[in-house]
Amino acid sequence: MAYMHKGWLLLLLVTVQFAQFAGARDATSRESFDLQVPVAPTPVTVEGRARLQYELHLTNFTDSPLRPTAIEIGDGASGFPLARFEGDALATRITLIGPADEAQLQGAIPGGRRAVLYVEMNLAPDAVPAALVHRHSYVRADDGEDTISGPRVELDAMPLPSLGPPVRGGPWVVIYDPSWPRGHRRMLLAVDGRARLPGRFATDWVRVDAQGRSARGDVDLARNALGYGEAAIAVADATVVAIRNDFPESERVSANPKHAIDDASGNHVVLDLGSSRYAIYEHLRPGSVRVAVGQRVQRGQVLGELGFSGDSTGPHLHFHVADGPSPVRAEGRPFALERFRALGRYEDLSHLGSAPWTPRAPAATALRSGELPEGNSVIEVDAPAARD
Structure with missing residues (x-):
């Protein structure tokens, strides 16, 4: 019975972790970003590590600037966190499409504009998941911090030349x-x-x-x-x-x-x-x-x-x-x-x-x-x- 109890406890913890990672914190529907990964990553080995390199497109569908504060990337099956970018590590990876303006100087994406987040992750070869999930935190100009989840991305398993x-x-x-x-x-x-x-x-x-x-x-x-x-x-x-x-x-x-x-x-x-x-x-x-x-x-x-x-x-x-x-x-x-x-x-x-x-x-x-x-x-x- 003790073994069964520990097993169910582990399953519960993993389930809760995944739900916290993949689920939105606020069930209220609000307009924010459209999130897209145009090209799924294919792992490539660099110095003995598996590198995932891809782009996340963020389009602001609101009328006001939205300032990304953090992105978390996790295993699509377990929700186990693989990487987190925030602060300078996040700011240096985001490029606004088109000319820069005052909003971007403050780290925000203006309403109606698109930005690209460039992601590079190095993982142990045996830790590469079949899919990735994402969670984004951002700040509204007229409101507090909010969080949205997505997208889920299946890795491209095509063998490398x-x-x-x-x-x-x-x-x-x-x-x-x-x-x-x-x-x-x-x-x-x-x-x-x-x-x-x-x-x-x-x-x-x-x-x-x-x-x-x-x-x-x-x-x-x-x-x-x-x-x-x-x-x-x-x-x-x-x-x-x-x-x-x-x-x-x-x-x-x-x-x-x-x-x-x-x-x-x-x-x-x-x-x-x-x-x-x-x-x-x-x-x-x-x-x-x-x-x-x-x-x-x-x-x-x-x-x-x-x-x-x-x-x-x-x-x-x-x-x-x-x-x-x-x-x-x-x-x-x-x-x-x-x-x-x-x-x-x-x-x-x-x-x-x-x-x-x-x-x-x-x-x-x-x-x-x-x-x-x-x-x-x-x-x-x-x-x-x-x-x-």
């Missing part, structure tokens, strides 16, 4: 940072009647030497970059579905102008990986693309050369995976590299090109497999010999 590297050798700095206000992670593009986030998991690959230098001689000359002209290679056996090879590039980094949205990727190659996943290579050198639309390529085959075409702050290879063949008209999706060696990381990316990176601790495992490299990490890769 496990890929070879898009380049050879190294060291390469794999640049991305979810917190950058104008980084790939936060660049929503509303094209053809739909807002998408192509760069949700986009990476920029910059070649460096052992001292952390990224160029030789005059660093303003694009051709002096260490990575300029390096081969961009196929990450898998795939079919070429889109290319551009004739877009000019500026001779000097400082002279590169702003480009229209369809020209931002410059010269590029898109590979169909199958299962509605596409590998996209951007900023290739003009005239360097060696493949044609419809051509079947093999992993390791040279597609083109790293260059400086399109919107770019310096010569590098932009690489990401998406659910469509367009650089701007598709949702960015996670991917994993089959194998790479993690050498270290730039804690402060402003030192890139002028100082060495911070090496990994001796006890850390340098050889990684089936992972997405951590942002701003320095890695080396093995790749098959060129196949033309």
Whole structure:
């Protein structure tokens, strides 16, 4: 009987916890936010942890500003809390769509406006739930704090594409940072009647030497970059579905102008990986693309050369995976590299090109497999010999 009593007590506690998490505190109906998760997260392994990365859209359907104060994320089955964001940790994740105003300066979302909350969570691999639930606390301009629940989001269980590297050798700095206000992670593009986030998991690959230098001689000359002209290679056996090879590039980094949205990727190659996943290579050198639309390529085959075409702050290879063949008209999706060696990381990316990176601790495992490299990490890769 004692065992049964403890079991029922545990069940009761879990049920109460879930009800408190998933249920609204106030049964009174009030207008507030419309809450939507446009793209369900797919777990990707980073440094041995499962990362969930997604966006929550908050649209204020009232006439007055609403100021978010906290968001809690829980396991959809048990209600067990997984993460909580409040204070600066919440404020730095919220971006108002459109121009900022006085309400946003106070951390509020004006009536009739939409904001996007960017979520990144790292969990133990065995703690990833099948679904997520959310609870939001906010303050009304003319009232006290209120709480609403939702939405419930089923995780996308589609297996990640496990890929070879898009380049050879190294060291390469794999640049991305979810917190950058104008980084790939936060660049929503509303094209053809739909807002998408192509760069949700986009990476920029910059070649460096052992001292952390990224160029030789005059660093303003694009051709002096260490990575300029390096081969961009196929990450898998795939079919070429889109290319551009004739877009000019500026001779000097400082002279590169702003480009229209369809020209931002410059010269590029898109590979169909199958299962509605596409590998996209951007900023290739003009005239360097060696493949044609419809051509079947093999992993390791040279597609083109790293260059400086399109919107770019310096010569590098932009690489990401998406659910469509367009650089701007598709949702960015996670991917994993089959194998790479993690050498270290730039804690402060402003030192890139002028100082060495911070090496990994001796006890850390340098050889990684089936992972997405951590942002701003320095890695080396093995790749098959060129196949033309």
